[in-house]
Amino acid sequence: MRKKFLIFSLLFLFSNSYAQTILDFDLGEFIPMITDNLKAFGLVPNLSEGCDDPDNCNVFELPSTRAFFIILILFWMILNIAVGLGNMPSVLFGFFITSLIFKYLPAVFGMDVMGLFKFVFSGLFIFIWLEYIMRYLFAFSKTTKLFLQSSITLIAIFFLNAINVFDLISNWLNVMISGVGFIIFIVFMLAMRIISAYTGLLSIGAAKDVRGEGSTIAGTANSDVDNFKEGRGNI
Amino acid sequence: MIIETLITVLSFVYLFMIVEIIFSSTKDVMTKQKAFEGRILFFIYSLIVYYKDLKLDIFLWDTFLNEPIKQAYTLMNTLLESFFGISIAGNPIIIFAYLIPAGFVYNFVKYWFSYGFGDEKIANMISLTAVVMFIAKAGNLGLINSIVIDGVPVSGVPFGGFLSSSTIFYLLDVFPSKFIGLDTFLNFGFTSDISLSILMFVLILGAIAGFFMISRILLGSVFLSGDDTKKEKGERRIKKTVSSVSGLVFVAAILLYFADKFFSFDLASIPILHGLALPVFFIAGLTLIAVVADFLVFVAFWMIIKDINAATGNRLDIKK
Structure with a gap:
């Protein structure tokens, strides 16, 4: 498993470098393209949508962001402790589930999250x-x-x-x-x-x-x- | 093509290292303490490289260490911007006020609870609750936040106020000027004169400091992975490499001394040596801190755990 992971990550790194140098491929343009699609689907949260002034806004100070992270930790806790998933899988699954709720059930984040x-x-x-x-x-x-x-x-x-x-x-x-x-x-x-x-x-x-x-x-x-x-x- | 490939590969490796450092703190006692110090040292170095645009004008060093570190931070910035709409470029407050404290709170509480109760589930639950409380209190760490250094309150700071953006960049700005001032006052000539005795002193100090610090950086790097046997082997190899390298520096210092003394070789003609004094003294200072920290950890943890182990028939190993 470890060897396969190493081989795949090296292949990814080298192909990425090849694409950047030979095909003028820019990672800085490519990453936002993917995340925009993920945001549209709901797998990544659009946290800055609660900002009044999008250009000058610290999303960490928004109550909805704090609620997002508290719900994320809740899912992390449930998946890690009750279901028994590993640390990283529970973080990832928790992130995706919370993002989906953030997109399709925003009412959850308006209620008493700490409660x-x-x-x-x-x-x-x-x-x-x-x-x-x-x-x-x-x-x-x-x-x-x-x-x-x-x-x-x-x-x-x-x-x-x-x-x-x-x-x-x-x-x-x-x-x-x-x-x-x-x-x-x-x-x-x-x-x-x-x-x-x-x-x-x-x-x-x-x-x-x-x-x-x-x-x-x-x-x-x-x-x-x-x-x-x-x-x-x-x- | 080859250089670009290497830089990209190294950028990703450094990115993973930086992320891992941010989210991991004291995980184990003594053996990993050195690795932890090495990681923190690398982290501080990478912050200085990115935020202060550090360049040493040594081709290999700048190309394969500083440039990939800058690219790794740029990549992290791109990821954070597109995911959460936040930027760390030119503003390290997100790293210092949110990411490091959250990682510290989680790991600290988890470490102590798994140490006390020996139950990973309970430790995990309590540490996650601590993180939730940290978020609900808008990133307030209580007492630590009230620490003030030179009139500057260090907000969002783990490690008793040492690893804050204000402290690090303050030290970085102030240390060289204070050092130059001290040097001028005592008339040692470390920063202006490049006489043979000073160079010898700097090289030997560099060899000694390197012996302590380089091993820590290597221990904290990606070279140590896999099972325990492999780690032990890696540790032994690192010790061997570092002692031979610092030995070589030591021998080189003596050879340079003889070359200058008997073969009319001008040491001052080597350009790199001119800027060597300051970094060597900075690293020597960090070495001193690291050695003292090792000693404290040894006294505070190791002896107690050894006592408990002896009392319980060596059945309870120190857990991660």
């Missing part, structure tokens, strides 16, 4: 956090864990006003970024490292006990331990 983000983030975070906590429940099957995770997440969102989770984390990050809280943050992270190392070793011991010889119940424990041995797991 939408808070809602999705809280749900996803509770789901992932439960997965993190339930790593130690080796006697439970994968399906039971998933069932517990989903039901607790749904209860938290619809009955327990789980949007507080976002406020909690964002307040904490605010303190961390701006002031003495930075030192507290570093100390907390070092403490968490030691705690997670300790509980990780405990869970290895528990997994070994549960596995035993001839045990058939601990399918997840087996895969967790194997992952840990191969350096893939997070125990």
Whole structure:
């Protein structure tokens, strides 16, 4: 894969250089031609359309641009964490999906984007956090864990006003970024490292006990331990 | 045709490097710290080349390093203009106020959370939230934004105010003039005189600084890729190359000394040597900063992680 990518990129680079020198091909004219077509189709957003004065306009200061990037990060998060795509594919797909919404459903960017983000983030975070906590429940099957995770997440969102989770984390990050809280943050992270190392070793011991010889119940424990041995797991 | 091809290929390589530098910061401890310093050094150099139109009047250097860097930035400018309608030509504020801080916030939070919790998903979620908060607060980094250097507030600045457009270009404008002033005051003659002892000093200092800095630039460059074994091999090869090159410079300095002393060879007749003192001292200053940073990283991270590893039976490697 890597070699093929290298060969294709080199071919592209050399053909581009050949076209520029022999055929008087100008990349500076060619790129806008492609992006104009993409913008017309909706795969690339036309962010400057919200500007009052198009000649003297910083698109980053427009609320619609900020909303665009927040929705883009939301899709990135969902595709990366819930779907399990890699980092670059989720950014690319997220970009295309958000651009399409920007073109065909602009009403989305007029509503409370942060509210939408808070809602999705809280749900996803509770789901992932439960997965993190339930790593130690080796006697439970994968399906039971998933069932517990989903039901607790749904209860938290619809009955327990789980949007507080976002406020909690964002307040904490605010303190961390701006002031003495930075030192507290570093100390907390070092403490968490030691705690997670300790509980990780405990869970290895528990997994070994549960596995035993001839045990058939601990399918997840087996895969967790194997992952840990191969350096893939997070125990 | 061949030169144009090479310049185009190098432009694309440099473009990828610049983009990668912008979106990646501290990813690993110690081993990659040097690579990170090299990347930052290359990034600062590329900014100086593009925004200050740097030329060294050395044919190979200008053709295969400076020209492709300028073209890479032009290409990035074209892409940004046609995609988002923003231009970075003559105005680095987009890079400094938005792209680097966003990359820094993401990578910093992700690094610490994956270090503390050992869970990539949680780390990714929190770091993306940090980026969203950064965007929602219109690019405000809190305390860091309140740092003021010489009366100039450095807005949108990561790395404690060091890597800002105002700081870099301030240093670039002020450092040579301060250096010339200091030189005139102390009467060393680094910038005016080209006597043998000064040249020897400059060449030897250049060899020592090059030994530290060139290895960092090579470590941060495209040569190190692939799996760990390949990286280790590459690292060893880079160390060997750099030590032999700086050794050669050292030997050349001694040979030049003898040539001047015993064979009536006029060192001042070499035009490149006249402008050598300033860049060598600039690089030597950066080397000092890099070595101190290495030491701090070693004390702050490496020892703690080694302790934890020893306590947990060396099972927990440092993660990316």
